[in-house]
Amino acid sequence: LRVLAWEDVCPPGDRIEKIAEASYAEVYRVTNERGTSIIKVIRLESPLRPQTKTQQRSGLVDEVPHGEEDLQGELRISELVADIPGFVIYKEKYIVEGKTTPALLETHQTFHRRAKRKDPDRLQFYPSPSRYLKDTRFLVVELGDAGTALEDLEIESAAQIWDVLLGVAVALARAENLIRFEHRDLHEGNICVRQVSPARPKSDKSACQFGYSGLDVTILDYGLSRAEDTNSPDVAPVANDLERDLSLFTSTHAKQCKVYRQMRSYLINGDRLWLPPQEHNEPYEKDLHGSPISWLRQHPYTNVLWLAYLYEYLTTNFQGPEKELTAFQKQSQEFWTHLNPESPLEIMSFSSAEDIVEFAAEAGWITEEQLAG
CATH class of the missing domain: 1.10.510.10 (Transferase(Phosphotransferase) domain 1)
Known part of the structure; x- marks a missing residue:
């Protein structure tokens, strides 16, 4: 994959706006004279500047970085859905390395201020771009513009x-x-x-x-x-393989967390009765047939x-x-x-x-x- 700097992704004159947070990724919209793209930014295993005391007090929880091999499945699925109406258009992928740009930092801060106003209890899971170092690396997946979250x-x-x-x-x-x-x-x-x-x-x-x-x-x-x-x-x-990290099923930070538990409970019990957070504590529990859930x-x-x-x-x-x-x-x-x-x-x-x-x-x-x- 080619390696770019943040200045290449969003040079002066282009507009970048953080629009959403997904599993393992931040989502931005980049607009320039050539058109508009959506980029999914996934932090790879690489160094970050430590949290400041203010960030620690605010309850910042750093999203776990990922190895490139962890992301191959999502990229493969992106290719499989590419021709199905109703799914986002896949363009390309590349590595971005290095420190932030002022525009990236500004839109990151704006997004989180707006999110906090809507939900004061919302936690910040993605590190501020102010903490990016010259060796901080991201996999960026570029997609067609799909509008507003x-x-x-x-x-x-x-x-x-x-x-x-x-x-x-x-x-x-x-x-x-x-x-x-x-x-x-x-x-x-x-x-x-x-x-x-x-x-x-x-x-x-x-x-x-x-x-x-x-x-x-x-x-x-x-x-x-x-x-x-x-x-x-x-x-x-x-x-x-969602069994590798059961925190997805024990978390209560957002309303959709209940649905993760409902899914896993269905795999275990085969019905609509769902298990509370504390009962999702053993990976690969047995299903109704005695087999580990898959x-x-x-x-x-x-x-x-x-x-x-x-x-x-x-x-x-x-x-x-x-x-x-x-x-x-x-x-x-x-x-x-x-x-x-x-x-x-x-x-x-x-x-x-x-x-x-x-x-x-x-x-x-x-x-x-x-x-x-």
Whole structure:
């Protein structure tokens, strides 16, 4: 891989903006006269300047650096999803080495000030660029621009809820079908939205609910994902072995931490009853068949869990008219009953994103033409 300096990634005249944090990576948008790219910045095993006393007092928790071999799975999955609509476009990867630029430091600080205002308890996991040394190294993955992180979208209409929820479900269903894909980390920071056309009112009485907001939805970040090349059956599936670090399942720092526990509990027990943080203390626990749980195996119900999380996120963060939200919840009540992982066990649950899209199509919320598009 070629080695660049931060001045090469964002020279004077270019604009860099930190837009999200993903598993193992910070996400920036770089804009210049040639266009816009998203870069995922993943710290490799390399030195950092020690934390200052102020940083120590603020509760800064440094993200563990990664060896380049740890990242091969995510890069391989990026290639597998590249041609599937709804997934971010992969451009290239390279190494960045050395000290920061003023623009990088400024946008890092701006992002964390804004995040603290929204959530005063939020911890900072990624080291300030002020601590980068001449030998600090990063793997940078350059992607096509996908718009704004969902966590920064003001959700003001039911049309936005429908388009984000169904757009993500359709992309996941396609990927399940083509490469047996599970995202396993699909929170609001790993979904991007972009306004590609004006919102339009629904003027007919059809059941269709999809395609009125003008939003385009893109899924990114495959650090925890699972997929396989179905055209090469002799090639092993690609997956991050999440048993190597159980802190993912014991952490309580963010709302999505519950979904990590729900996923692992499902692998262990095969049902929707999820284990509390303190019970995720033994790696490779046995499943119902007496075998150690394996993240290499396909468990498409994990996609259902994340779509349930997304449904709750969209409705909880809705800022539009209350009657619109009430109407959406009433119309999707049966759907939510089968999606909600906390529904009574006697209620049948969706088993995959494909299952969810089939329900949406049968309800008329999305048309065959839209699914084929």
